[in-house]
Every structure is written in structure tokens, then in C-alpha cells.
Amino acid sequence: PRLTDFTGVPPELTIGRPLSVLARVMSRRLADPKRFTAEFAEAQVTLDQHPAFDIEVVGDERRVYEIACFPVLGVWPDGAGFGSIVRDVTAARELDFRKTEFVGIASHELRTPLTGILGFSQLLTAHPELDEQAQGWAARIAEEAQRLSSIADDLLNVSRIESGELKLEVVDLEVETLLEEVRAHFEARTLESGHQLLVRAEPGQRVAVDAGKLREVVVNLVDNALKYSPDGGAVRVMATADETAVQIAVSDEGIGISEEELPRVFERFRRVTRRDTATIRGAGLGLYIVNSYVESMGGTVSVESEAGRGSTFTIALPRISADQAA
Numbered sequence: 001p002r003l004t005d006f007t008g009v010p011p012e013l014t015i016g017r018p019l020s021v022l023a024r025v026m027s028r029r030l031a032d033p034k035r036f037t038a039e040f041a042e043a044q045v046t047l048d049q050h051p052a053f054d055i056e057v058v059g060d061e062r063r064v065y066e067i068a069c070f071p072v073l074g075v076w077p078d079g080a081g082f083g084s085i086v087r088d089v090t091a092a093r094e095l096d097f098r099k100t101e102f103v104g105i106a107s108h109e110l111r112t113p114l115t116g117i118l119g120f121s122q123l124l125t126a127h128p129e130l131d132e133q134a135q136g137w138a139a140r141i142a143e144e145a146q147r148l149s150s151i152a153d154d155l156l157n158v159s160r161i162e163s164g165e166l167k168l169e170v171v172d173l174e175v176e177t178l179l180e181e182v183r184a185h186f187e188a189r190t191l192e193s194g195h196q197l198l199v200r201a202e203p204g205q206r207v208a209v210d211a212g213k214l215r216e217v218v219v220n221l222v223d224n225a226l227k228y229s230p231d232g233g234a235v236r237v238m239a240t241a242d243e244t245a246v247q248i249a250v251s252d253e254g255i256g257i258s259e260e261e262l263p264r265v266f267e268r269f270r271r272v273t274r275r276d277t278a279t280i281r282g283a284g285l286g287l288y289i290v291n292s293y294v295e296s297m298g299g300t301v302s303v304e305s306e307a308g309r310g311s312t313f314t315i316a317l318p319r320i321s322a323d324q325a326a
């Protein structure tokens, strides 16, 4: 009865029938039947993978349902079948949409005043009429304004990712050039912190990516590597290539991540709470953005880590071969 409520499809058409029949009947009311059919075909139900996707139904009003599939064993003599749970998620998705919209507007509005605070406080740090102590205060204001504006940027990026407004400007990029830029970016900071930053790239490797976004990705990973190695040590950035992909690995000798936390670090707003990291600041958005950017460029991110020993984050991106580039 609930399925009939949701979809308007009478029980005679669904009970005992394959799901594809329901899909066909429903597709007349779907906002985007092609996408639904494609996603359903792709939803390979295996024991360890439980696909879930949304469908939009347009009737008198627009409604969104989530279909989650799971395997069912031991019912059929010839193996497994699958079940699916259909939930009306219209209200939840609407709320999500409003939240994303709010985050987008708020972070955008924050940036303008922050630019002013940052610019003028930077001017004051070298103002001849201020004594050294006051110049020091101005430098602190500038530093904090810088931090605030990077949080606002992160929030804006998250809202772009979630609203599907992420735009890529894809160019042909040499990985070695990018890594050299990243090294230069961190030069002053590593001199001060005492970390060793070692960068090595096989020359001549090229990828088709949004250069600015990939730079942000690598900067973010190196920033984390430094941040989560409070006792110093080496941070290595290595680019290697095989037939089809270029791998960029960022490794550190820092605090590492425990096995339980490891699968969750890419979630948004996810931070590992431990006593020894309580003073390390962050909003838990960096890795979420890293992962979304890399996936949008057709790549993947993986992580290996051991608590107390260090972490390695590896990005794999499709490689442009020499004859493709020519």
C-alpha cells in the first residue's frame, strides 16, 4: 500500500513482478526517466555494495524518493535476489538544498568584509606611525583574517560541490611544474617549522585537469601533512606514472590516523577528535573538497595510515600519453 501511496502504481502491477516493470510504469511520472533507468541498470547489488540513489517523481507535486538496494540471501534456491527500500525523502532533500544555499550565500557575503580587514591590516603591519607592538597586533589581525577567509572559501567550495555548480577549466598540465609551484608555496613555512619538504616528479608526465583545483588539492594534502606532524619530520611529495595513470603521493611521518577513523576522513565536517590534536585547527572540509575535486577530474584518492607512524594520501589521475599530447 505504501508503494502505491508513493507512486500511484496499483498493487496488481507490482506484486510478484520484476522491478523493471515498476520502473517502466513509474517512468511516465519521473522527472528524468532516462537517468533513472541508467542508474538502475548500474546499481549492481553485491554483498558489500548497497547502491542507493534518488529519483524525482513529478505528479501534482514534485517528490523525491530514495531507492536503496540490498542483497537477500537464502530465499531463492538459485542464489541471491535483491530487495530495495523506497523512502520519501522530499522534505529532507529540500532542507539539504536550503542549507547548501544558505552556506553558499553566507560564505560569499563573508568574503567581502574579510577582504577589507585583510587588506587594511596588512597595510598597518608596516605603517611607520605604529610602534613595533602595534604592528605585531596588526599582523595577528591579518593572519586571523587570512584564516577566516580560507574557511569562507572552503564553505563556498562545499556549497558549489553540493549544488552541482562545480566548473572545471581543463588544461594539459605538466605534473612536475605543479609540484615545483607547491614546493615554492611552502618554502617559507617549512623553513620556519623545521619540516623537510621533499618533492620529486618523473619528468614529462602530463594530466588533463583543472590546474587551479589540482594545485588546491596538493596544497591541501601538504598542508595537512605539515599540520598533523607536530614534531617535524619529512613530508614527501612524489609523482610517478604507469601506463594509464599519474599518481601523486603525499606522505608524512606524523601522528597518523587510526584504523577506525580511516574510512571516514573524507566525509565533510569530519575531524578526528583526540587529545593531542585538540590544538590543531581545521573545519574538517579539506579532505572532502580534495576528494570531490579529484573525482570530478576523473581520478581517485586513497589513504594509507598507521597511528603514530604517519600517513600517505595518493591521488591517481588519468595520464595523457605522449602520442595523445602530440
Ligand code: ADP
Binding pocket: 224, 225, 228, 252, 254, 255, 256, 257, 265, 270, 271, 272, 273, 277, 281, 282, 283, 284, 285, 286, 287, 288, 310, 311
Ligand atoms: P581538517 O584538517 O580541517 O580537520 P580535513 O578534511 O583536511 O580537515 O581532514 C579531516 C581529518 O583527517 C583531520 O581532522 C585529521 O584528523 C585527519 N587527517 C587528515 N590528514 C591527516 C594527516 N596527514 N595525518 C593525520 N591525520 C590527518
